[in-house]
Each structure stands twice: as C-alpha cells, then as structure tokens.
Amino acid sequence: MTAVINAFGRLTTVLIALSSASWAVSFLSNLDEGVALNNVANAVLSGSGFKRNSVSEAALSAAETRKICNPREIRAAAIIRLRLYETAADSPDMRLADQRLTTLRSSVREALGCVPTDGLLWFIEYWSAINQGGHVSDHLEALRLSYRLAPYEGWIALRSPYVLAIYDTLPPDLQESARNEFVSIVRTGWIRDAVKILKGAGWRHHQVLLAGLGTVSLDFRLQLARALRAEGLMADVPGVEPQEFRPWRY
DSSP: OHHHHHHTSOSTTTTTOOOSOOOOHHHHHTSOHHHHHHHHHHHHHHTOOOOGGGSOHHHHHHHHHOSSOOHHHHHHHHHHHHHHHHHHHTSSOHHHHHHHHHHHHHHHHHHHHHOTTOHHHHHHHHHHHHHTTOOGGGGHHHHHHHHHHOSSOTTHHHHHHHHHTTGGGSOHHHHHHHHHHHHHHHHTTOHHHHHHHHHTTTGGGHHHHHHGGGGSOHHHHHHHHHHHHHTTOOOOOTTSOOOOOOGGGO
C-alpha cells in the first residue's frame, strides 16, 4: 500500500524536472488571455516554472466559466491548476493544498466537458482523484480513456511509472496498455526515460516489460541494454547478447 501511495506524488515534476525559471508578468500582459494561459501551460509541461502572480485567479476562473468554452484555454487552466496544487502540496499549509486540489478537480471536470478527447486531461482526472483519497478501482475508466485517447503523445513517459506502481492491481487490459506503453517509449528512442522507469516502479516487472521489445529496432535495444548495464542493472533485452557485468568498465 505504501508503494501505491508513494506513486501518487508530484506529477508534472516526474520525468519533466521543473526548474526554478519564472515567467514575467510583463510577458503575459501583451497577450490575449487565452494565448497567455496556453503559453504558461506549455511552459509548465516543458519544464519551466512561473510566478504565482503572473496568472490571476480571475483569468483562470474566466477560462473555466465561459459560456462558449475555448478548448486550448480551458485545458491550459487545468494544467496551471495542477501546478498550483503541487506548489501548495510542497508547503506546510495543508489546508491550502486541500483547497487547491478541490479546485483542480473542478477545473479538470470543466475542461473535460469542453475537450472530452484529451488524454492528458483524463490522466490528470485519474491522478487527482487518487490524490483526493479515491480508490484506484473506482477511477480505472479515466485511466483507460487516457490510454485510448493518448497512446503516443510526448508526455506518456510520466504516466508509465504511476501505472506500473499499481500494475498488479490492474485488470488485464490495462496491464497490456502499460506493457505496450513501455514498448512505445523504447521504440521512440526515449532510452533515458525507459531506464528511469525500469530503475523505479518498473523494475519489479522488468522481465515482462523487456519481453515485449522483440519488434523494436535492434539499435534501440542495444542502447537500452548498454544504458541498463551502466546503471548496474542486469536484465535480458531480447536479441541482445548478454555480457559479463564488469562494473569497473563504467
């Protein structure tokens, strides 16, 4: 149970490594509110931070309550709400964290009402529900939709660790989705991400994850095998000749 709880920690900082860089208020003041929010959301997802006062509560609320929603704007608002919650969760003010988590949940629901085909929003819906104390089994459909709607997007490397942490509790179709996602990560050449996954939540299931790599290009399989050896992880990668482990070589 502890492993499951630990798996639902920070979201945007996993495999994204948010930095302390900030967005100046002057940058936003010259942009349309919708474009501004989208730029801030993209900055969060790409690894940049932002000052809390660079995005007003009024701007976020406006995005979430427009009679005719703007998909890009309301999606951005949910991503920014996510970052604001994480910031609060890092502080000693648990009341503020709870408030922001509740606001995040509401924002994501509004965003999904406008953009129901966005896989990232469905994953945030799943993740935020679990952080609010929900049972994994009650929110599997949100996770399932996340996989169905976003099987290959650039952010999927952050989804994999959370899912592999609860792999044993998942139904067969989601276990298959988790395995296929790992294959996609390696096939795309995201070797560093694959190694991070295997070093963490994925190691317990590394044999079944690696077994699916038979159709991945040999070059990527060789890269993965070398990277794993460099980390001191001994594992059989399909089609790669096992080598004697000599740690002094690295």
